[in-house]
Amino acid sequence: MQLLLALVLALVGAAAGWAQTAPSGASAFNHVQHLAGVIGPRVAGTAGDRQAAEYMATQFRQYGYAVEFHTFQFPFFEVRQVQMQVAGAQPRTIQAEALLLTAATPAAGLEAEVVSVGLGRPEDFEGRRVTGAIVLAERGVLTFREKMANAASRGAIAIIVYNNQPGIVPGTLQQRAEIPAVTVSQDDGRQLVDAAQAGSLRVRLMVDVVNETRSTANVVATKRGTTRPNEIIVIGGHFDSVPRSPGANDNASGVATLMEAARVLASVPTARTIQFVPFSGEELGLFGSSAFATERRQGVVAMINLDMVGWGERLMVGNSPGRDSSAVDTALQTAQRLGIEVNRFRAGASDHVSFERHGIPTVFFHRGVDPAYHRPTDVPANVDPKHLDEAARLLVALIQDLSQARSSATPGRYSQRF
Numbered sequence: 001m002q003l004l005l006a007l008v009l010a011l012v013g014a015a016a017g018w019a020q021t022a023p024s025g026a027s028a029f030n031h032v033q034h035l036a037g038v039i040g041p042r043v044a045g046t047a048g049d050r051q052a053a054e055y056m057a058t059q060f061r062q063y064g065y066a067v068e069f070h071t072f073q074f075p076f077f078e079v080r081q082v083q084m085q086v087a088g089a090q091p092r093t094i095q096a097e098a099l100l101l102t103a104a105t106p107a108a109g110l111e112a113e114v115v116s117v118g119l120g121r122p123e124d125f126e127g128r129r130v131t132g133a134i135v136l137a138e139r140g141v142l143t144f145r146e147k148m149a150n151a152a153s154r155g156a157i158a159i160i161v162y163n164n165q166p167g168i169v170p171g172t173l174q175q176r177a178e179i180p181a182v183t184v185s186q187d188d189g190r191q192l193v194d195a196a197q198a199g200s201l202r203v204r205l206m207v208d209v210v211n212e213t214r215s216t217a218n219v220v221a222t223k224r225g226t227t228r229p230n231e232i233i234v235i236g237g238h239f240d241s242v243p244r245s246p247g248a249n250d251n252a253s254g255v256a257t258l259m260e261a262a263r264v265l266a267s268v269p270t271a272r273t274i275q276f277v278p279f280s281g282e283e284l285g286l287f288g289s290s291a292f293a294t295e296r297r298q299g300v301v302a303m304i305n306l307d308m309v310g311w312g313e314r315l316m317v318g319n320s321p322g323r324d325s326s327a328v329d330t331a332l333q334t335a336q337r338l339g340i341e342v343n344r345f346r347a348g349a350s351d352h353v354s355f356e357r358h359g360i361p362t363v364f365f366h367r368g369v370d371p372a373y374h375r376p377t378d379v380p381a382n383v384d385p386k387h388l389d390e391a392a393r394l395l396v397a398l399i400q401d402l403s404q405a406r407s408s409a410t411p412g413r414y415s416q417r418f
Ligand code: BES
Pocket: 250, 251, 282, 283, 284, 285, 286, 307, 308, 347, 348, 349, 350, 366, 368, 369
């Protein structure tokens, strides 16, 4: 009976011109080549980010979707240059790295006396005058931010944190800092401590960073539902990348798969409204999806996130521990029906988290972390079109399963909805 119904629907659909074509890994891969190969790195708030958004909007419009940009603001941060020298007759250059969210120095840099303060705890400052000085502190016990704040509140004009292990360590100040803050290696740090204690040590520091609020946009392609237009299924995935990485697997693979599903479903009616939403600002802290979930979650009954689906042994579906997993259960059933083998997993930090925070059921598609993750080597060749094909087939079927409501939805209750 169901088979007959499906057959009739398929025939009627074909006659009406909304017959569904199959998703193709090869056409999804074309998007990976454009986004990661032609455009390249797509850091939120930069030209690559804008070009990618325009490209996707154009594609969605060609498929027949209504497209809009959902703009949002976020804290943009970029390191341009860091220079550090021991001042004196023979200046000595020391390799220093900016802590993320550091303040900049004046363009010409600054020069001041260095005061060593142990770990940089409040008691370490007792009896030491650091007003107008550069503070030197060892890593450990307190966060970088706490050390920076202790120095800044006592009048220091910059802080150098040296590693408590060999080598130089990258790190973040979590929020915008009041003063310039850099890290150096353990070796260099110990030499500076010795020099500071032996007599007067002056250091020149130049930190050139961009630290400002910028605005960028998510792309929203909408197909209105036939019988339940006020209930929305969101299909998301981030299109921004980290600096210097073309982000082929992370995450041109996910948005390419999402766009291929959009192409295939463009002329297939669905009961619920479908929104395809490539997000920006994920790599800097889920900013695009957070803004979307905060401002536009009205009516959203489920969210599917795709992040890194082009490399790895097996497709995985999951959500965060302790969250509503009704949509994951549906995905497992859909995969079984299609004969696609998937593993269930406990998902990492990506855009679905922004929706889970509002109690919305999510499914995260992911395939594992490749060796090129966040590196310049994450190029299109890192992505296998076969994997995109598999993810797109599951995605197309899952969107249909989630959007054709079988039971009546109770507002505020998400389980048993699909
Ligand atoms: N694609 C990753 C997230 C990821 C990594 C998911 C491994 C599943 C397994 C994403 O682009 C990323 O790198 N996110 C950041 C977190 C974000 C909140 C800044 C991360 O994981 O460091």
